[in-house]
Amino acid sequence: xxxxxxxxxxxxxxxxxxxxxxxxxxxxxxxxxxxxxxxxxxxxxxxxxxxxxxxxxxxxxxxxxxxxxxxxxxxxxxxxxxxxxxxxxxxxxxxxxxxxxxxxxxxxxxxxxxxxxxxxxxxxxxxxxxxxxxxxxxxxxxxxxxxxxxxxxxxxxxxxxxxxxxxxxxxxxxxxxxxxxxxxxxxxxxxxxxxxxxxxxxxxxxxxxxxxxxxxxxxxxxxxxxxxxxxxxxxxxxxxxxxxxxxxxxxxxxxxxxxxxxxxxxxxxxxxxxxxxxxxxxxxxxxxxxxxxxxxxxxxxxxxxxxxxxxxxxxxxxxxxxxxxxxxxxxxxxxxxxxxxxxxxxxxxxxxxxxxxxxxxxxxxxxxxxxxxxxxxxxxxxxxxxxxxxxxxxxxxxxxxxxxxxxxxxxxxxxxxxxxxxxxxxxxxxxxxxxxxxxxxxxxxxxxxxxxxxxxxxxxxxxxxxxxxxxxxxxxxxxxxxxxxxxxxxxxxxxxxxxxxxxxxxxxxxxxxxxxxxxxxxxxxxxxxxxxxxxxxxxxxxxxxxxxxxx
Numbered sequence: 001x002x003x004x005x006x007x008x009x010x011x012x013x014x015x016x017x018x019x020x021x022x023x024x025x026x027x028x029x030x031x032x033x034x035x036x037x038x039x040x041x042x043x044x045x046x047x048x049x050x051x052x053x054x055x056x057x058x059x060x061x062x063x064x065x066x067x068x069x070x071x072x073x074x075x076x077x078x079x080x081x082x083x084x085x086x087x088x089x090x091x092x093x094x095x096x097x098x099x100x101x102x103x104x105x106x107x108x109x110x111x112x113x114x115x116x117x118x119x120x121x122x123x124x125x126x127x128x129x130x131x132x133x134x135x136x137x138x139x140x141x142x143x144x145x146x147x148x149x150x151x152x153x154x155x156x157x158x159x160x161x162x163x164x165x166x167x168x169x170x171x172x173x174x175x176x177x178x179x180x181x182x183x184x185x186x187x188x189x190x191x192x193x194x195x196x197x198x199x200x201x202x203x204x205x206x207x208x209x210x211x212x213x214x215x216x217x218x219x220x221x222x223x224x225x226x227x228x229x230x231x232x233x234x235x236x237x238x239x240x241x242x243x244x245x246x247x248x249x250x251x252x253x254x255x256x257x258x259x260x261x262x263x264x265x266x267x268x269x270x271x272x273x274x275x276x277x278x279x280x281x282x283x284x285x286x287x288x289x290x291x292x293x294x295x296x297x298x299x300x301x302x303x304x305x306x307x308x309x310x311x312x313x314x315x316x317x318x319x320x321x322x323x324x325x326x327x328x329x330x331x332x333x334x335x336x337x338x339x340x341x342x343x344x345x346x347x348x349x350x351x352x353x354x355x356x357x358x359x360x361x362x363x364x365x366x367x368x369x370x371x372x373x374x375x376x377x378x379x380x381x382x383x384x385x386x387x388x389x390x391x392x393x394x395x396x397x398x399x400x401x402x403x404x405x406x407x408x409x410x411x412x413x414x415x416x417x418x419x420x421x422x423x424x425x426x427x428x429x430x431x432x433x434x435x436x437x438x439x440x441x442x443x444x445x446x447x448x449x450x451x452x453x454x455x456x457x458x459x460x461x462x463x464x465x466x467x468x469x470x471x472x473x474x475x476x477x478x479x480x481x482x483x484x485x486x487x488x489x490x491x492x493x494x495x496x497x498x499x500x501x502x503x504x505x506x507x508x509x510x511x512x513x514x515x516x517x518x519x520x521x522x523x524x525x526x527x528x529x530x531x532x533x534x535x536x537x538x539x540x541x542x543x544x545x546x547x548x549x550x551x
Contacts (some may be wrong), residue, residue, distance in 0.1 A: 003480065006303055011103070011296065012173035012324050012471065013034040016134040019092035020111070021541055023064060023127040026118065035120035037073035041199070041384065041396045042066065042115040044127055046108045047269075053101035058133050059369075061104065062091035066125055068115055069199045069227075069380065073304065077393055079198050079229075079237070084227050086125065091391070094135060103136035104176070109362075138171065141323050143476035144306040157313040157482075158543065160517050162508055164307040167459035169326045169469060172254055178268075179248045181289040183242040186277065191238060193231035194274040194282040199384075201225040201358050202289060204246070204267040206444045206463070211259055211297070216252045218265060218291065221245050225356040226272060226285055227384070237394070239355050252295065259297040260331060262467045264440050267291040278499065300328060306477050308508070312515040312543030319479035329468040330409040335444070338379050340401035341451065349387035349395050350453040356384045357448035361441040361462055372406040373466065375439070379403060381458055383448050401458055407466045437468040490515065493542065501536040514540040 029036060068082040111128040118124050145160060166246045187194070197277040207220040222244040258326050270289035277283045310316055344351065363377040378400040387395050442463040493514055501510075507530040511518045518530055524539050531537070 002285040004146040005142045006145045007142050008181060009140050009170050011136050011138055012326055015094050015096045017092050017094040018130060018132040019090055021088050021090050023086045023088060023128045025086050026122055026124050029121045034074060036070045036117060038071045039068060039115050039117060040071055040394060041069045042113060044110055044113045046110060046129055048106060051106060053097055054099050056093055056097055057091050058094050058097060059091045063087045064127055073120060079377045081198055094133060097135060098138060101135060103138060105134045107132045110169045145304055146306060157311050159309060159311045161306060162308040163304040166305050167300060167302045167327050168329055169298045172259055173295060176297045177250050179250060179291040181246060183244050183287045185242055185285045187283045195229045195231035197226060197228045197272060199227040199272060200272040202270040207265045207442050207530060209261060209263050211255055211257050212262055214251060216250050216253055216255060218532045219247045224287060231282060235542050241356060243455055255297060259299055262296040262438060263293040266292045272337045306381060309480055310512050312517060315483045317481040318477055320477050322473045324471055326471050329470050332407050332409060332466040334407050334464050336403055336405040336462045336464055337403055338403045338462060341455055341457050342397055342399040343455045344397055348390035349392050351385050351450055352388045353386040354448055355386060357446055358382050359443050359446050359460060361443055370404060372409050374406050375464060376404045379460055383456055409468050430527050434471050435468055436471055440465045483531055495542050497540040499538045499540050501532050501534055503534045507532055515542045516540055
């Protein structure tokens with residue numbers, strides 16, 4: 001029996017694993033810097049340099065780049081900056097990983113960073129970093145969508161075919177690319193020249209991607225804050241905040257507007273330096289950055305796959321395999337509004353003026369709820385402010401604002417069917433409905449206003465981009481072998497039978513068992529559809545020559 005085959009190409013998650021890295025290192029203050037009185041602020045950026053896949057293990061090495069803003073112990077209470085790198089290497093187990101494995105998605109999250117004072121010339125840095133790796137597997141397989149080759153034969157045996165409608169995702173584009181950013185930001189005329197940059201903060205906000213023929217457009221804004229020492233006689237403390245719109249275009253072979261994007265955009269590197277203007281004065285900030293794009297573009301396709309074939313006249317042996325297929329449940333871009341108040345502790349000085357607020361989003365828990373996924377997390381906020389206390393003229397207030405949001409995902413609770421295995425990446429709580437999903441977050445807006453000299457109100461908008469895929473096993477038919485029925489098997493079934501439908505019976509299975517066809521059973525019993533219910537009485541007759549029946 002000849003089969004019509006369809007080729008299917010997809011990317012599916014094979015395995016995943018995670019580990020935590022603890023970094024603990026003491027650093028000395030360089031001789032050219034004065035003694036430390038107080039650590040004002042610190043931040044860390046993880047850079048992955050190399051990954052290496054071996055049997056059952058993934059090896060990762062890189063470093064954490066740490067920046068520290070501190071106040072000295074002189075009478076002027078000046079601010080200074082320290083930069084250092086903490087190298088690390090780690091390995092963690094991933095079942096099924098093979099040497100040289102490609103298609104590994106690696107994420108890193110800084111869980112904690114703490115810089116403490118050992119003495120005026122030595123600092124202790126402790127950090128906790130979580131690494132998550134998902135191994136994607138590119139797979140190709142074929143499945144029968146119908147049969148051919150018997151219609152022309154005069155004495156061809158009768159075949160009954162049953163098909164199943166399947167909508168599946170096909171990976172059309174998998175790529176990684178970078179978008180380089182360069183901007184010059186001049187100082188306003190009322191600001192003094194730059195002597196030294198003390199601190200900078202660059203965030204990429206409100207990221208949006210758009211697909212077009214052969215290209216991807218990235219839009220968003222770079223939010224820049226720079227704290228600097230003035231170059232005039234006063235050497236005063238100055239700062240600049242500015243939002244810079246960004247729009248870039250990347251060529252992408254195979255990209256079309258109809259594809260479904262799963263794109264993660266990360267601000268990987270950035271630097272800010274003082275630059276001379278046309279008059280030779282240091283009145284320009286030169287910003288350079290790199291956006292890293294992890295690109296996966298999917299297409300959806302519907303197919304009627306052959307799920308079962310039998311013949312009342314021939315014994316058929318089906319050569320099959322169980323393949324993991326993926327179908328899109330939802331791609332959801334939503335906004336979560338966050339609002340809360342932070343109050344200074346007794347050890348902190350009071351607030352005179354706000355300088356800058358920055359934040360990061362941390363997801364603590366996700367769980368499925370009816371027709372959605374409940375996302376719980378917190379917005380970590382750091383607010384730099386000027387105080388009226390001469391012993392500590394600048395300080396930082398840090399805190400968290402919790403949030404909870406339900407991202408709409410219609411079909412989460414009722415899309416499971418068939419007998420499937422639950423992968424490790426499933427959403428918890430649905431043993432019969434395995435899913436894999438990616439959730440990317442972005443801080444789109446953040447504002448901080450003084451309620452009074454001891455309290456700050458925080459308002460933010462968080463972007464939650466959810467991409468949910470259902471995974472399930474699908475039986476695929478590759479070959480059908482024909483042979484004659486054993487006479488004993490045919491003789492065991494009477495020529496005509498009365499049958500009472502039992503719970504769970506289908507017309508297809510009854511007709512197959514009694515060497516008939518669904519069409520013949522419907523005709524003998526005067527049925528207008530193939531729907532039957534428990535307790536129905538049916539007359540069944542062994543096959544007589546009928547035309548080919550298809551369900």
